[in-house]
Amino acid sequence: xxxxxxxxxxxxxxxxxxxxxxxxxxxxxxxxxxxxxxxxxxxxxxxxxxxxxxxxxxxxxxxxxxxxxxxxxxxxxxxxxxxxxxxxxxxxxxxxxxxxxxxxxxxxxxxxxxxxxxxxxxxxxxxxxxxxxxxxxxxxxxxxxxxxxxxxxxxxxxxxxxxxxxxxxxxxxxxxxxxxxxxxxxxxxxxxxxxxxxxxxxxxxxxxxxxxxxxxxxxxxxxxxxxxxxxxxxxxxxxxxxxxxxxxxxxxxxxxxxxxxxxxxxxxxxxxxxxxxxxxxxxxxxxxxxxxxxxxxxxxxxxxxxxxxxxxxxxxxxxxxxxxxxxxxxxxxxxxxxxxxxxxxxxxxxxxxxxxxxxxxxxxxxxxxxxxxxxxxxxxxxxxxxxxxxxxxxxxxxxxxxxxxxxxxxxxxxxxxxxxxxxxxxxxxxxxxxxxxxxxxxxxxxxxxxxxxxxxxxxxxxxxxxxxxx
Numbered sequence: 001x002x003x004x005x006x007x008x009x010x011x012x013x014x015x016x017x018x019x020x021x022x023x024x025x026x027x028x029x030x031x032x033x034x035x036x037x038x039x040x041x042x043x044x045x046x047x048x049x050x051x052x053x054x055x056x057x058x059x060x061x062x063x064x065x066x067x068x069x070x071x072x073x074x075x076x077x078x079x080x081x082x083x084x085x086x087x088x089x090x091x092x093x094x095x096x097x098x099x100x101x102x103x104x105x106x107x108x109x110x111x112x113x114x115x116x117x118x119x120x121x122x123x124x125x126x127x128x129x130x131x132x133x134x135x136x137x138x139x140x141x142x143x144x145x146x147x148x149x150x151x152x153x154x155x156x157x158x159x160x161x162x163x164x165x166x167x168x169x170x171x172x173x174x175x176x177x178x179x180x181x182x183x184x185x186x187x188x189x190x191x192x193x194x195x196x197x198x199x200x201x202x203x204x205x206x207x208x209x210x211x212x213x214x215x216x217x218x219x220x221x222x223x224x225x226x227x228x229x230x231x232x233x234x235x236x237x238x239x240x241x242x243x244x245x246x247x248x249x250x251x252x253x254x255x256x257x258x259x260x261x262x263x264x265x266x267x268x269x270x271x272x273x274x275x276x277x278x279x280x281x282x283x284x285x286x287x288x289x290x291x292x293x294x295x296x297x298x299x300x301x302x303x304x305x306x307x308x309x310x311x312x313x314x315x316x317x318x319x320x321x322x323x324x325x326x327x328x329x330x331x332x333x334x335x336x337x338x339x340x341x342x343x344x345x346x347x348x349x350x351x352x353x354x355x356x357x358x359x360x361x362x363x364x365x366x367x368x369x370x371x372x373x374x375x376x377x378x379x380x381x382x383x384x385x386x387x388x389x390x391x392x393x394x395x396x397x398x399x400x401x402x403x404x405x406x407x408x409x410x411x412x413x414x415x416x417x418x419x420x421x422x423x424x425x426x427x428x429x430x431x432x433x434x435x436x437x438x439x440x441x442x443x444x445x446x447x448x449x450x451x452x453x454x455x456x457x458x459x460x461x462x463x464x465x466x467x468x469x470x
Contacts, residue, residue, distance in 0.1 A: 053080035153328030179319025182367035201245030209251035227276020
């Protein structure tokens with residue numbers, strides 16, 4: 001269970017935030033001032049600190065400085081009711097993961113917390129396992145890793161990917177990362193950033209697929225207090241937050257044509273202006289975008305601007321799906337097993353031979369994300385030191401019998417174990433295929449997918465969970 005420390009002198013804010021995070025599976029402690037917060041940190045190893053900027057005995061700047069000096073592995077998010085772009089940039093340069101303003105919105109704060117913890121964990125994993133970054137040749141005995149979940153393997157596709165990252169990372173080129181959902185596009189974007197001259201500057205990720213048309217401009221460019229109904233506070237846009245560093249835009253194909261036009265102006269002029277402001281701010285931002293769509297097809301159908309595409313497409317990288325990475329599948333599985341053992345305090349050491357065979361033959365429609373979830377689930381369910389077939393989800397363990405993705409090729413032994421005409425499994429397989437197909441068609445927009453499938457969002461979430469999709 002991940003541990004979070006909340007430092008906020010507004011007792012009600014701390015209490016509400018604590019209850020919300022506990023409901024979402026975190027272990028939470030609260031402190032009403034900086035001194036008490038530091039006392040907590042001396043006694044407990046926290047994964048993340050949420051610290052209010054204005055405290056009765058200090059401020060967020062001093063707290064961040066002290067936390068990073070004494071506990072560098074702990075992530076820090078600064079929370080405040082006051083928005084100041086210079087302060088925000090300064091805090092991120094000092095090591096804060098992010099800076100968010102009150103009022104706090106549940107989905108936003110939870111997403112930010114999860115990403116902060118994942119980032120801290122990835123950095124710790126690299127250090128703990130003596131991994132090396134791409135800007136130095138690996139020393140003998142060391143493994144080389146890109147970032148986060150995308151481990152460099154021995155497959156031809158992985159080696160080619162590594163070459164492309166090594167080539168483009170030191171430049172200022174804008175990059176398009178192409179590939180299916182779940183292949184690790186954000187991990188590669190982080191690797192490009194970490195191995196570039198901008199590695200000490202902010203890396204800001206933005207999910208364009210979750211943006212509504214009304215909120216997109218505010219998220220990209222920010223807004224001034226009172227600039228429109230509901231603008232209760234000044235908001236810093238993602239471009240400003242990434243100034244000096246790298247802005248990663250995921251699923252850009254979902255952006256409206258109007259926002260694309262505004263993006264083009266910003267990219268061309270290298271200036272940004274908040275909504276409701278007349279002041280232009282100079283930008284120095286490297287842009288990396290990712291998509292699982294064919295943007296050229298979007299251009300031909302009038303959904304994506306050709307001029308914006310060419311602005312982004314100074315260099316492109318193709319992310320191979322997991323099924324094209326051969327022996328890398330088990331290398332990744334072992335990597336995720338090690339992480340799961342640490343998270344769950346388990347000691348599962350291996351995969352049964354039939355599990356290895358199953359993993360190598362399965363199609364992995366959810367790619368690396370699906371593999372990670374399957375390994376974590378299997379580690380939790382394992383009763384011994386080995387992951388067995390009974391710990392795998394039904395759609396994987398029965399893949400050869402009832403998979404909707406390829407014709408069944410069952411052996412006599414399999415026929416003896418499983419009925420040929422199992423309607424329940426066949427129905428589940430067809431349902432899973434339909435869900436995956438619809439999700440891909442709408443770029444994993446869960447609201448649209450639920451509407452098309454004629455089910456509510458909660459039902460869709462439950463069915464996605466059953467097939468290890470988030």
